[in-house]
Amino acid sequence: MSDPVTGIITPVRLEYTYTPGVAASRFLKRIASKEIVGQKCPRCAKVYVPPRGSCPKCGVPTEEEVTVADSGTVTTFCIVNIPFAGSVPVPYVSAHILLDGSDIPLVGLLQEVAAEDVRMGMRVKAVWVPDEELAPTLLSIKYFTPTGEPDVPIEKIMEYRDA
Amino acid sequence: MELCGVIGIGQTKHDTARTDVSIAGLVREAALRALEDAGLTWSDIEAVVLGKAPDMFEGMMMPELYLADALGAVGKPLLRVHTAGSVGGSTAVVAAHHVQSGRFKRVLTVAYEKQSESNAMWALAPKIPFQQPIVAGAGGYFAPHIREYIRRSGAPSDIGIKVALKDRLNALKNPFAHLRMEGITLEQVAASPVLWDPIRFLECCPSSDGACAMVLASEDVATRNEPAWVLGTAVRSEPLGMAGRDEINPRAGRDCAEAVYAQAGIKDPRNDIDCVEMYVPFSWYEPMWLENLGFTEIGTGWRLTEDGVTALDGDLPVNMSGGVLSSNPIGASGMLRFAEAALQVRGRAGEHQVDGARIGLGHAYGGGSQFFAMWVVSGEKP
Numbered sequence: 214m215s216d217p218v219t220g221i222i223t224p225v226r227l228e229y230t231y232t233p234g235v236a237a238s239r240f241l242k243r244i245a246s247k248e249i250v251g252q253k254c255p256r257c258a259k260v261y262v263p264p265r266g267s268c269p270k271c272g273v274p275t276e277e278e279v280t281v282a283d284s285g286t287v288t289t290f291c292i293v294n295i296p297f298a299g300s301v302p303v304p305y306v307s308a309h310i311l312l313d314g315s316d317i318p319l320v321g322l323l324q325e326v327a328a329e330d331v332r333m334g335m336r337v338k339a340v341w342v343p344d345e346e347l348a349p350t351l352l353s354i355k356y357f358t359p360t361g362e363p364d365v366p367i368e369k370i371m372e373y374r375d376a
Numbered sequence: 377m378e379l380c381g382v383i384g385i386g387q388t389k390h391d392t393a394r395t396d397v398s399i400a401g402l403v404r405e406a407a408l409r410a411l412e413d414a415g416l417t418w419s420d421i422e423a424v425v426l427g428k429a430p431d432m433f434e435g436m437m438m439p440e441l442y443l444a445d446a447l448g449a450v451g452k453p454l455l456r457v458h459t460a461g462s463v464g465g466s467t468a469v470v471a472a473h474h475v476q477s478g479r480f481k482r483v484l485t486v487a488y489e490k491q492s493e494s495n496a497m498w499a500l501a502p503k504i505p506f507q508q509p510i511v512a513g514a515g516g517y518f519a520p521h522i523r524e525y526i527r528r529s530g531a532p533s534d535i536g537i538k539v540a541l542k543d544r545l546n547a548l549k550n551p552f553a554h555l556r557m558e559g560i561t562l563e564q565v566a567a568s569p570v571l572w573d574p575i576r577f578l579e580c581c582p583s584s585d586g587a588c589a590m591v592l593a594s595e596d597v598a599t600r601n602e603p604a605w606v607l608g609t610a611v612r613s614e615p616l617g618m619a620g621r622d623e624i625n626p627r628a629g630r631d632c633a634e635a636v637y638a639q640a641g642i643k644d645p646r647n648d649i650d651c652v653e654m655y656v657p658f659s660w661y662e663p664m665w666l667e668n669l670g671f672t673e674i675g676t677g678w679r680l681t682e683d684g685v686t687a688l689d690g691d692l693p694v695n696m697s698g699g700v701l702s703s704n705p706i707g708a709s710g711m712l713r714f715a716e717a718a719l720q721v722r723g724r725a726g727e728h729q730v731d732g733a734r735i736g737l738g739h740a741y742g743g744g745s746q747f748f749a750m751w752v753v754s755g756e757k758p
């Protein structure tokens with residue numbers, strides 16, 4: 214008699230068509246011309262980048278488009294030391310970056326700086342792919358890198374939180 | 377509202393890979409123990425409430441349908457609850473509501489995860505179109521928030537190490553715990569590799585197979601079984617990507633605690649609650665949740681850890697079972713917290729029993745610190 218089957222492994226695969234929606238589509242199209250756009254909530258005035266078409270706090274549509282800078286401030290970060298499928302080589306710094314003019318940090322890769330030199334409050338800017346490679350994807354931003362400007366004081370960083 | 381009591385508690389031995397059982401066998405093991413504890417059989421159960429983490433983990437859609445037979449639920453109301461990592465807690469809350477509504481007298485609630493048949497790291501790091509894959513699993517998500525907590529509170533850098541040691545030592549007293557690290561030391565935790573700086577390997581939860589089950593009953597049934605009486609239940613959530621959101625001290629967690637304390641008549645949680653079993657998948661979340669739950673002033677949670685207040689023999693024991701840091705069958709992890717609180721107030725926690733525990737808090741959270749579930753239980757009938 215053969216051994217009983219106690220387990221099976223069946224790899225799963227899911228193919229799908231991604232539809233970003235109206236707000237995110239506009240965001241992605243503008244990224245292709247090195248422009249970062251968000252949307253401002255008509256009620257609480259928070260600027261969402263990327264825009265979602267509505268404000269999760271107020272539950273109202275957001276229609277006013279706002280262009281924000283491609284530079285910002287690191288609010289917090291972590292140093293990733295373990296690789297995973299498809300990740301950039303470790304160690305790398307994954308940072309929460311509050312772009313100037315935005316009210317919500319986005320997570321970005323920091324490069325051209327040693328991990329131990331990264332600080333909360335550090336000023337950073339986007340490094341774009343060469344113009345001929347620009348496309349409607351966040352991958353058009355290769356990574357963020359320090360600008361060399363003085364750090365933003367922690368109290369200033371905290372202002373974006375309602376707490 | 378009808379009274380509800382926990383009259384049966386069961387859990388599996390948690391382990392890296394329970395190759396001796398299928399998923400159905402796993403949930404059944406916990407359910408049978410809960411039934412035995414309650415002195416009931418399958419036919420006594422009127423409804424079943426099941427919880428587990430997202431289907432993508434094991435790649436099995438709507439597992440409640442497949443598990444209906446194993447859980448004796450055929451022909452009975454069977455409800456599945458989904459709230460990410462907090463699901464074990466919110467599943468117990470839903471089960472309690474089944475009884476409190478007066479509609480059911482005996483409800484079986486079960487939660488599970490079989491991580492050996494899943495790939496949580498993969499499930500939590502999907503390739504999102506048009507974005508760079510840089511957030512590596514749960515650790516990669518929570519590490520920046522822990523860094524911000526450390527900055528804000530000015531906590532010494534070894535607090536996370538102390539929590540990790542305490543919980544692993546507590547686990548040695550819990551026969552069901554997954555990690556049993558005899559002789560573990562502070563030095564060992566401190567020297568473990570830093571995976572997602574500032575999180576070290578031994579400050580992380582393991583990946584476990586396991587299940588937890590409870591039988592909840594109405595007042596007339598429960599009174600005979602030395603129950604843990606449910607004094608309050610609450611669930612709150614908030615959006616992940618909300619501008620101005622404080623991920624370190626989330627409003628949903630504060631509101632959830634406030635609601636559950638109000639129901640349970642708790643005015644001063646630090647003095648009124650005898651023990652807390654909270655969801656701490658990364659050690660630094662102990663001080664963070666102590667603050668969020670109102671046990672201490674903002675910025676001072678780490679002092680309770682440092683002063684030994686949260687030790688098993690401390691003034692406010694936290695994670696007596698060894699916690700999520702010692703066993704993490706994700707879907708079941710929240711229910712294990714709720715079950716431990718109930719075990720404590722029933723005086724049945726064995727070697728990890730807190731002397732004279734009368735009121736216990738069970739806490740679970742999930743998603744990006746956005747889903748919360750809590751209950752307060754008491755050994756004394758309200």
Ligand SMILES: [Zn+2]
Pocket residue numbers: 254255256257258259268269270271272
């Ligand atoms: Zn708004």
